[in-house]
């Protein structure tokens with residue numbers, strides 16, 4: 352069943368040479384640890400692989416159309432690639448390990464089943480998952496395939512049905528947990544796969560998946576010899592051990608305070624929302640506000656997004672990478 356998806360994830364297979372020239376990327380002619388990508392090795396196999404990980408139990412509710420929606424989603428839905436002219440629906444997914452639900456903003460034509468996304472996202476340990484304030488789910492332009500993003504290294508956004516490889520979720524999660532690390536790559540002799548060569552931040556996220564496997568499935572060296580990238584893996588393991596290691600009984604350490612707005616024409620009434628404050632008072636959990644990025648940094652983030660607009664669920668190896676090197 353899963354293998355059928357490998358054949359339809361065609362997008363993102365190659366970036367134009369001109370785009371590649373603009374993106375700083377691992378410049379060495381690095382061999383690839385897993386030439387067919389991470390998914391075929393890590394999603395299944397020993398102990399069920401990442402697709403076999405248990406997920407945190409959840410329930411979800413659909414907000415009435417007249418309810419406020421997160422401002423981030425409202426703005427995003429104006430784009431024709433997301434939900435312009437269609438109906439944006441907001442679900443609140445309540446996981447058992449956090450007092451505040453996470454909004455899932457989903458266009459009415461999204462092919463990604465809510466339960467698939469909720470289960471896959473729920474496989475990420477809470478100390479990592481808590482860093483994502485909003486997830487969203489839309490269709491692709493062609494209606495097939497899967498593309499995933501971590502907008503502003505914060506918001507997870509899926510286009511298409513990505514319900515095949517949990518490695519995709521861990522890859523995008525790794526972007527949210529990103530750290531600078533170019534010199535570490537240069538001290539090793541290989542990178543995870545072809546996709547890891549597309550940029551420094553993609554190579555980080557692919558090692559992030561190896562690290563997540565290491566702490567959630569079994570020691571990665573029992574599955575594949577990672578000696579040729581041991582410095583990368585050691586660094587990410589040390590940075591993310593606390594985020595990736597699932598510990599029974601852990602709950603979120605903070606929740607996100609989100610700005611919410613009314614969608615015109617729905618009968619929604621603009622009032623001050625007490626949602627965030629009431630959660631904080633009841634559970635004494637820190638409420639984090641998302642501050643706008645300084646304009647120059649936002650412009651840079653938007654440019655990176657544009658350049659990587661072909662990034663896909665593929666990232667974690669759902670398809671065999673084609674040449675990213677032009």
Ligand SMILES: [Zn+2]
Pocket residue numbers: 522523526552553556662666
């Ligand atoms: Zn990526």
